[in-house]
Amino acid sequence: MQIIISNSSKEPIYEQITNQIKSSILTGELQEGSPIPSMRKLAKDLQISVITTKRAYEELEKAGFIYSIVGKGSFVAEQNLEVIKEKKLKVVEEQLNEVIMNSREIGLSLDELQQLLKILYEE
Amino acid sequence: MFNLIRRDVILQKKQLLLFVPFTLFFVLLGKQNPAFIFLLASLFVPINTFAYDEKVEVNILLNSLPYKRSEIIASRYLGAIVYMLLATGVTCGLFYALSRPFTITDIAISSGLFLLFTALFFPVSYVIKKGYVFPVAMISFLALSIIGPKIVFHFADDLKVITDFVTSLSTPIFYIGLTLSILIIYVVSWMITTFIYQRKGF
Amino acid sequence: MDNVVELNNVTKQFKDFSVKDLNLQVKRGFVHGFIGANGAGKSTTIKMMMNLLKPDAGEVKVFDLDYKKYEKTIKERIGFVYDGNVFYEGLNLKDIKRIVAPAYKHWDNALFSHYTSQFELPMNKSIKNFSKGMQMKASLAVALSHHAELIIMDEPTAGLDPIFRRELLGLLQELMIDGNRTIFFSTHITTDLDRIADYIAFIHKGKLIFDKSVHDVAENYAIVKGRTDLLDQDTEQAFFHIHRAATGFEGLTDDVRNAERTFGGEVVIERASLEDIMYYVKGGLQHV
Numbered sequence: 001m002q003i004i005i006s007n008s009s010k011e012p013i014y015e016q017i018t019n020q021i022k023s024s025i026l027t028g029e030l031q032e033g034s035p036i037p038s039m040r041k042l043a044k045d046l047q048i049s050v051i052t053t054k055r056a057y058e059e060l061e062k063a064g065f066i067y068s069i070v071g072k073g074s075f076v077a078e079q080n081l082e083v084i085k086e087k088k089l090k091v092v093e094e095q096l097n098e099v100i101m102n103s104r105e106i107g108l109s110l111d112e113l114q115q116l117l118k119i120l121y122e123e
Numbered sequence: 124m125f126n127l128i129r130r131d132v133i134l135q136k137k138q139l140l141l142f143v144p145f146t147l148f149f150v151l152l153g154k155q156n157p158a159f160i161f162l163l164a165s166l167f168v169p170i171n172t173f174a175y176d177e178k179v180e181v182n183i184l185l186n187s188l189p190y191k192r193s194e195i196i197a198s199r200y201l202g203a204i205v206y207m208l209l210a211t212g213v214t215c216g217l218f219y220a221l222s223r224p225f226t227i228t229d230i231a232i233s234s235g236l237f238l239l240f241t242a243l244f245f246p247v248s249y250v251i252k253k254g255y256v257f258p259v260a261m262i263s264f265l266a267l268s269i270i271g272p273k274i275v276f277h278f279a280d281d282l283k284v285i286t287d288f289v290t291s292l293s294t295p296i297f298y299i300g301l302t303l304s305i306l307i308i309y310v311v312s313w314m315i316t317t318f319i320y321q322r323k324g325f
Numbered sequence: 326m327d328n329v330v331e332l333n334n335v336t337k338q339f340k341d342f343s344v345k346d347l348n349l350q351v352k353r354g355f356v357h358g359f360i361g362a363n364g365a366g367k368s369t370t371i372k373m374m375m376n377l378l379k380p381d382a383g384e385v386k387v388f389d390l391d392y393k394k395y396e397k398t399i400k401e402r403i404g405f406v407y408d409g410n411v412f413y414e415g416l417n418l419k420d421i422k423r424i425v426a427p428a429y430k431h432w433d434n435a436l437f438s439h440y441t442s443q444f445e446l447p448m449n450k451s452i453k454n455f456s457k458g459m460q461m462k463a464s465l466a467v468a469l470s471h472h473a474e475l476i477i478m479d480e481p482t483a484g485l486d487p488i489f490r491r492e493l494l495g496l497l498q499e500l501m502i503d504g505n506r507t508i509f510f511s512t513h514i515t516t517d518l519d520r521i522a523d524y525i526a527f528i529h530k531g532k533l534i535f536d537k538s539v540h541d542v543a544e545n546y547a548i549v550k551g552r553t554d555l556l557d558q559d560t561e562q563a564f565f566h567i568h569r570a571a572t573g574f575e576g577l578t579d580d581v582r583n584a585e586r587t588f589g590g591e592v593v594i595e596r597a598s599l600e601d602i603m604y605y606v607k608g609g610l611q612h613v
Contacts, residue, residue, distance in 0.1 A: 012543070044498040050355060051523035051538055126427040133420050134413060175413070184411040186377050188428040189400035324378040 001036060005046055013048055017056035018063075025065055026084060030076050036066060038073050127190065127198035128205055135171050142167055143213070150217050157218070157225035159268075161233030164214045166264070168206040169241060172199070173248055173260050182325045196317045200309070203241045207234060231298070238305050240264065242312035249319045327389070329353045329475050329507045330374055335383035337369055344369050344531040347383070351475075351524075354504045356497065358522035359511035360599060362607060366531040367511040368408070371479045374509070375405060387475070401430055404468030406478040406510075410460045414453040418446060418463060429471040437470035457484040465493075469500070476500070478510035482517050490514075494521050515599035525599065529606050535579075546602055547581040550574070551592035560587055566608040577605035 003020050005013055024030045037045070039053040046053070057074060060066045068074040103113050132139065145167070149160045175181055176199075185195050211230055218225050244260060251259060292300070330351035337344045344366045351357045361367050372378040373385055376392040376399075385392060387399045412421050418441060426432040441448065444462040452460060461481060468476055476497075482490045498521055500506055512518065518525060518539075526536040535542070549564070553574050561567065563584050564576035577597055578584045584594060597605075 012540075014540075038502075040502045040504055044502055047495065047498065047520055049521050049523045049539060050501055051540065055540060126424070129427075130424050133423050134416070136420075180409065180411040181413065183377060183407065184413075187375055187400065187403075187405045187407075187411070188425065189397045189430075190428065191396050322379075325372065 001030065003042075003046060005048065014052050014056040014059065017042075017046075017053065018059050021056070021060060022063075022065055025076055025079060026088075032076055032078050034076050036074050036076060124190075124194045124198050124201075127185075127195065128202040131168055131172050131202060131206070134175060135168060138167070138171055142210075143217075146210075146214050146217055150214070150221055150223055153223060157223075157229040158232040158236075161211055161214055161225075161230055162236055162268075164210040165207040165233060165237045166240075167210060169203050170260055172202070173244075177248065179325055182323075186325060192321050193317050196313065196320050199245060199316075200241075200313045203245075204238075207237050235301065235305050238309050240267065242305075242309045246312055246316045246319060249316060249323065327353050328386075329388060330509065331384075331386040331389075332370070332373070333384040333386075335370075335373060335380045335385060337373060337378060337380050339369075342366070342369075342531060344373075344528075347528075347533050349526055349533065349536055351507060351509050353507050354501075355507060355523035356501060356521050357507070357509045357524045357526065358518035359509065359526050359528065360513065360515055360518065360603060361511070361528040362603065363513060365528045367513075367528060368479055369531075370528065371477060371509075371511060374477060375400075375403070401471075402474045404471065404473030404476045406461065406464040406468050406476070406481050408480040408483060410452060410455075410464070412452050412463070412467075415451055417451050418448045418466075421452065421463070421467070425467055426470075431472045433470055433472060436472075437466060440466035440469055458486065458489050461485060462489075465496075474506055476506070476508045476510075478508070480511055480513070482512055482514055490517065497521060515603065518599060527599075527602065527606070529603075534606055542599070542602070543596060545581060546577065546579050546597040547584065548595045548597045548601055549576050549578055549584050549588065549592050550595070551588060555588060555591060563587055566605045568608075577602060 001021070001024065003017060005016055007013075009016065011019075021030070021036070030036065036042075039057050040050055043050045043053040057066065057068070061068060061074075064077055065079070066074050067077045099113070108116075142164070146160065146164045149155055149163060186192065211234065215225075215230075244263065247259070328350045330349070332347050332349040335344065335347040335349075342364070347366075347370060349370070359367055359370070369378065373380050374387065376385070376396060388402060390399055392399060413424075416424075422434075422437060426434070426437075441463075444459075444466055446455075446459060446463055446466065452463065455463060461484075465481070468478075482493065485493070494517060497508055500508065501521075522539055524536065524538050525542055527534040537545075551573060553569055556567065556569075556574060563578050563580065565579065567574050567576040581594060584592070
């Protein structure tokens with residue numbers, strides 16, 4: 001499991017961890033039921049405090065991405081990937097709607113917008 | 124607690140190497156009273172221990188290890204007796220080897236004086252300021268051994284009642300009484316030192 | 326949750342200095358940093374935790390036990406590292422081991438050898454010829470070799486070079502993989518704590534300013550910068566201390582949300598580092 005932490009980022013470190021683990025799960029890099037390192041091991045590897053990884057794991061557990069068994073460690077929870085993808089899709093739709101609204105305000109055509117999106121997506 | 128007593132040997136390895144030639148010198152010299160030589164030999168380890176133990180760091184170390192304060196003090200008092208016995212034994216050996224004369228009375232006098240001296244000095248050593256323990260020990264020892272007898276002789280007349288009483292006692296009772304009083308002083312001193320040490324901060 | 330160390334209303338009075346009404350909880354399984362300027366009361370507090378000093382009032386409990394009855398039990402389970410060398414200076418490590426090892430029931434010779442070789446410590450050289458860093462490593466090796474649950478360290482990083490400081494912090498993190506272990510250490514070098522501390526207690530002039538998790542500190546304390554004309558008697562209340570300059574003011578707040586409400590978008594709000602907090606608090610407390 002690869003996690004890259006930025007100490008100068010505005011995003012708190014525990015959020016950086018939760019986001020990266022979440023995306024590893026969503027992209028299928030981390031499989032259902034596979035173990036993830038204990039929070040203490042992860043803290044040591046990332047050279048950060050235990051309380052930070054603890055918080056990250058708690059948030060992941062609350063959101064249903066992982067589960068922990070006392071004495072055994074933490075594992076990737078069974079994901080209803082379809083549901084999660086659908087949720088994400090909805091968010092994307094909402095965000096795109098905003099983009100469209102903003103584009104209309106400044107008179108950006110659909111073609112121009114598509115081109116812009118293409119450039120950004122492939123970047 | 125035995126560890127604490129053994130600690131002195133580890134600490135004083137180098138000084139202990141000096142012990143035999145030091146004692147040998149006095150035995151060979153043969154000028155001093157054997158009792159005095161026994162006393163010097165007995166004081167050898169404890170005086171060095173005093174010098175070590177006045178250091179704050181040493182007390183911080185000992186008190187951070189799993190020892191009770193009462194144990195630390197007990198190790199001092201028991202250790203002093205153990206080292207006195209060992210030193211007396213070795214010195215006896217040296218006397219024998221060189222076939223110099225000495226009597227049991229010499230040993231009794233030196234042991235008695237040693238116990239009395241440590242009993243007086245231990246509590247004081249935990250009260251006086253650090254850095255002064257060793258000089259105070261030396262000076263008071265010298266003073267005691269030089270002035271002490273003179274004072275006794277000086278007051279001998281005034282204390283006639285007591286001396287008469289003492290001399291009227293039979294020898295065994297006299298010795299038993301003396302031994303008992305020294306032991307009582309030693310134990311009381313032990314209790315006082317423990318009391319002082321319990322209240323110290325480091 | 327279970328506290329490894331608990332100080333309840335602890336007070337210790339000296340001639341010219343005192344620690345007053347200290348309440349501190351050290352939680353099991355975490356690294357607890359203890360910060361404060363030199364002379365703020367860090368060593369005094371640590372000495373009370375070790376029963377080297379007895380408080381005038383209040384209660385000290387370690388592993389939920391009382392020193393009066395359980396001094397030995399408690400100290401069996403503590404590893405200590407002090408600012409200065411406390412071992413007999415003239416001795417080498419072999420002899421120090423001979424003196425210290427028999428004191429502990431759970432002394433582990435193999436572990437001690439492991440650490441002394443990891444730290445590259447000579448066994449036959451007397452401690453007084455060790456550098457400051459080596460003395461500290463020697464203390465640490467002793468502290469770690471009897472399976473202590475609680476490691477108490479007073480300024481372990483003072484006088485160490487940055488590389489060894491980093492190594493030390495890495496080593497401490499390795500120790501923390503064992504969830505039963507707790508580390509409490511004082512420092513005035515706050516960057517030591519940025520990496521590994523879970524909780525931070527801050528003492529100033531003998532009084533505890535706070536004892537919080539690093540997240541609480543990060544989320545509540547902030548530096549606010551703005552134009553001087555934003556300040557008046559009311560708005561100043563939000564700050565510990567304010568620096569004014571011709572170009573504007575900078576202040577430390579312990580309630581970011583309140584500051585956001587008060588000033589809105591008219592100020593710049595930045596995360597306060599521990600150093601910032603120490604610096605501003607030293608400048609004087611305005612409210613509290």
